[in-house]
Amino acid sequence: MRIAVLRGPRSFEVEEVPVPQVRPDEVLVRVAVSGVCASELEPWLDGPPPGEERHPGHEVSGVVVELGADVTDLAVGEPVGVWVTERGFAEYVAVRAAYCFSVGDGALEVALAEPVACAVNAVEAADVRLGDDVVVIGAGFMGNLVQELVSLRGPRHVVVADARRDALERADGLGATRVVDVTRESLPDVVRSVTEGRGADITFECTGTQAALTACGDTTRMSGRIAVVGFHQGPERTLPLAYWNWMAFDLVNAHFRDVDVILRGMEVGMRLHGAGMLSLDRLVSHRFALEDIDEAFAMLLDKPEGFTKAVIAFPETG
CATH class of the missing domain: 3.40.50.720 (NAD(P)-binding Rossmann-like Domain)
Known part of the structure; x- marks a missing residue:
């Protein structure tokens, strides 16, 4: 699978890495979109320390494609909003099932559960x-x-x-x-x-x-x-x-680090999104391919007219 790796100031590289293996309490999610967050702007501008690399990306939605042995409350094919703390700019993420929330009838391509939370x-x-x-x-x-x-x-x-x-x-x-x-x-x-x-x-x-x-x-x-x-x-x-x-x-x-608070916010947000009570479709203004991720961050920095939110969008993979 492909993943974006931050290796220098304003410089991502896209690499091929193995698809992550799921643990018993995890699911494998094929990523549909991953939002570009303002909290990641400064790390992108500065880059990691010399010789180090970073794997940002935490605003993920996608489709469950594999279940861990102990997972019983999600199904393969289920569209979900996901909480991860890194490695979200990738085609797949392995994540605890408890960190995934059904988007119901809401549009998957705008189901950015973490910022909604x-x-x-x-x-x-x-x-x-x-x-x-x-x-x-x-x-x-x-x-x-x-x-x-x-x-x-x-x-x-x-x-x-x-x-x-x-x-x-x-x-x-x-x-x-x-x-x-x-x-x-x-x-x-x-x-x-x-x-x-x-x-x-x-x-x-x-x-x-x-x-x-x-x-x-x-x-x-x-x-x-x-x-x-x-x-x-x-x-x-x-x-x-x-x-x-x-x-x-x-x-x-209004910043929260308690995991239970974050997860409850995600659940509430996806309920509202799935019920059509929260309009997200008009708030995602720009979509970029993974190879163009630096352009997405540059747009977040410049905020041209008409800009609201950029996401990295992934075509469906096998």
Whole structure:
């Protein structure tokens, strides 16, 4: 089978390796797509240490093609979203059966269970309630997922902010009650206008940038909640902590390392996807062959107009 191996800065190589053997509690999954994640961008830019190699890829969906001896709750031919921590940019992955979740009637080619789980867990941790006023800063892939999931919880307003016209158009199409182009309007002013001067009950930061973090403090009401969903890489961030303390913000770190939490989020996400309650088809904007994986990462870095999410797509193999 083919697998992408990171050997240098911005440099993957595609190699032929044996198909992995399954253990008794594992299944072999033929990969359909593997998502390109922002958390892997910095490792791609820097490359591994000299003489070492890395095998990224953790946003996998595919079809079960072989069962381990002890597996009884999955079937050969079943389409699943999968949790792996590496080696996902490959034609096959061997994975514990407990880490696979049926996509039901949902489209397999967009069933990116791991990032969906991140958004599910973020919205649940932030505890969005009926009638809440919510701000989502960032209308990229994760911001779109958060917006869709927030909307399922019955908020009064969902205000989505971004600097990209195409991203705001997509957010509007996903049902935002108000979109804000931050290059043209003041986000705090808009939030105050739609919340009778009170501010948002919950603000989701979904960009991983300093500017978005700063904006959270200007949009959220006293004793409101700020959920950090964005993946913060690069320079250290700063916060006006004295002001945030005085405002009594409830801070939610919407990143999760507990395996049980991750798996529950995946199960919930695939239930919603399979039931047609979560629209993922319009969020995957670009597909690349494995040989073009460096181009996929370059697109994630540049984010051209119309970009939301890139995946590596695998044609069906024997």
